[in-house]
Amino acid sequence: MQKLPIRIKEHLREIPFFVGRDLWAALAAYLQTDFPAHSLFVIADSTVAALYGEAAAGALRPHGGFRDILTFPAGEQYKSRARKEQLEDLLLLGKAGRDSVIVALGGGVTGDLAGYLAATLHRGVPLVHLPTSLMAQVDSSIGGKVGVNHPAGKNLIGAFYQPRAVFCDTAFLKTLPEEEFFNGMAEVIKYAVILDDELWRRLDSESAPILRREPGLLEQIVLRCASLKIKVVEADEKESGYRSILNFGHTAGHAIEHLSEYRIKHGFAVAEGMRIAARLSHQLLGYPRERVEDLDKLLELYGLKGVGREQFSAEEIWNCICSDKKARRQAPRFTLLRSPHHPELFYPVEKQELSHALAAS
Numbered sequence: 530m531q532k533l534p535i536r537i538k539e540h541l542r543e544i545p546f547f548v549g550r551d552l553w554a555a556l557a558a559y560l561q562t563d564f565p566a567h568s569l570f571v572i573a574d575s576t577v578a579a580l581y582g583e584a585a586a587g588a589l590r591p592h593g594g595f596r597d598i599l600t601f602p603a604g605e606q607y608k609s610r611a612r613k614e615q616l617e618d619l620l621l622l623g624k625a626g627r628d629s630v631i632v633a634l635g636g637g638v639t640g641d642l643a644g645y646l647a648a649t650l651h652r653g654v655p656l657v658h659l660p661t662s663l664m665a666q667v668d669s670s671i672g673g674k675v676g677v678n679h680p681a682g683k684n685l686i687g688a689f690y691q692p693r694a695v696f697c698d699t700a701f702l703k704t705l706p707e708e709e710f711f712n713g714m715a716e717v718i719k720y721a722v723i724l725d726d727e728l729w730r731r732l733d734s735e736s737a738p739i740l741r742r743e744p745g746l747l748e749q750i751v752l753r754c755a756s757l758k759i760k761v762v763e764a765d766e767k768e769s770g771y772r773s774i775l776n777f778g779h780t781a782g783h784a785i786e787h788l789s790e791y792r793i794k795h796g797f798a799v800a801e802g803m804r805i806a807a808r809l810s811h812q813l814l815g816y817p818r819e820r821v822e823d824l825d826k827l828l829e830l831y832g833l834k835g836v837g838r839e840q841f842s843a844e845e846i847w848n849c850i851c852s853d854k855k856a857r858r859q860a861p862r863f864t865l866l867r868s869p870h871h872p873e874l875f876y877p878v879e880k881q882e883l884s885h886a887l888a889a890s
């Protein structure tokens with residue numbers, strides 16, 4: 530097991546991010562040491578609870594405070610205010626107090642939903658993430674963004690709320706359906722494109738063992754991506770500047786995800802968004818054409834092919850982007866790349882320029 534410390538300026542404590550395999554005993558020991566007198570509630574979606582609920586209960590039962598595993602149906606549509614309210618009712622019925630720890634066991638949906646719940650229950654109770662999807666391990670469990678969706682858009686209601694610890698157990702990835710594995714690979718590829726040429730080379734040359742999910746290799750990839758995201762978040766927790774580098778592919782990606790009513794998964798939508806952002810980068814900033822083509826190939830290698838984005842017109846995508854919370858005074862801003870190591874953050878894009886990039890992708 531390796532430990533990556535997350536050091537965020539305004540936080541007194543450092544947040545340990547543990548990466549390894551079979552971390553149940555480590556989790557139990559941590560809770561026993563840091564929260565010996567707390568009650569423990571696990572939140573998991575129905576799929577993850579069926580796979581790992583027993584193991585979680587087995588590991589946490591010796592801690593006298595273990596109370597329950599609360600579940601909700603799996604799926605992005607349940608990252609909602611209504612589901613948060615139901616879980617809050619159950620927690621309060623179960624006498625969850627300020628001395629309770631919420632353990633979020635699952636993918637990004639669980640982490641965001643349970644995290645937001647932990648942020649507001651009794652004005653904030655300790656949160657521990659156990660990310661089980663690749664998406665959650667390399668991205669959503671790091672950085673403290675929590676929240677729920679609203680019919681008007683994705684993640685419109687939420688907070689920044691840091692967990693006390695993250696236990697990133699790559700053994701969970703064995704049971705992840707292939708589509709979900711590809712989904713998480715979109716964010717892995719994003720880190721390679723924006724921050725790490727060496728990672729890009731490995732994704733290219735070691736695709737066969739990565740796609741076979743060789744445990745040692747997966748652990749290295751997760752560790753690398755997590756440390757990249759940690760560095761960005763440490764530099765700019767609240768996304769006032771540099772953190773927006775992580776939004777590469779997300780401006781158009783979120784719009785596509787939203788327009789599809791979440792039928793298109795986050796990672797697949799981000800992959801499409803990266804194709805668009807790479808083309809905008811080439812058109813507007815001279816980002817090399819070969820990099821755009823290599824990115825297309827890499828995305829395809831990891832199952833991130835076309836998602837049927839053509840079903841949405843340029844007009845629809847434009848309007849959706851303009852209504853996003855990050856659009857400033859209706860002028861959409863994109864994270865683009867001038868060259869492999871030179872991002873342009875908050876770059877204003879015109880409607881015509883987006884249409885051009887959509888036509889070229």
Ligand SMILES: NC(=O)c1ccc[n+]([C@@H]2O[C@H](COP(=O)([O-])OP(=O)(O)OC[C@H]3O[C@@H](n4cnc5c(N)ncnc54)[C@H](O)[C@@H]3O)[C@@H](O)[C@H]2O)c1
Nearest residue numbers: 576577603636637638639661662664668669674701704705
């Ligand atoms: N907070 C952030 O910074 C941040 C960053 C990126 C994404 N997100 C959010 O994360 C969400 C997407 O995350 P996701 O892709 O993990 O979705 P998810 O949580 O819905 O998980 C995807 C599916 O995989 C299943 N699953 C998870 N782990 C499994 C395992 N080990 N074995 C078998 N099945 C498993 C889940 O039950 C679900 O059906 C989106 O809502 C997105 O907005 C948040």
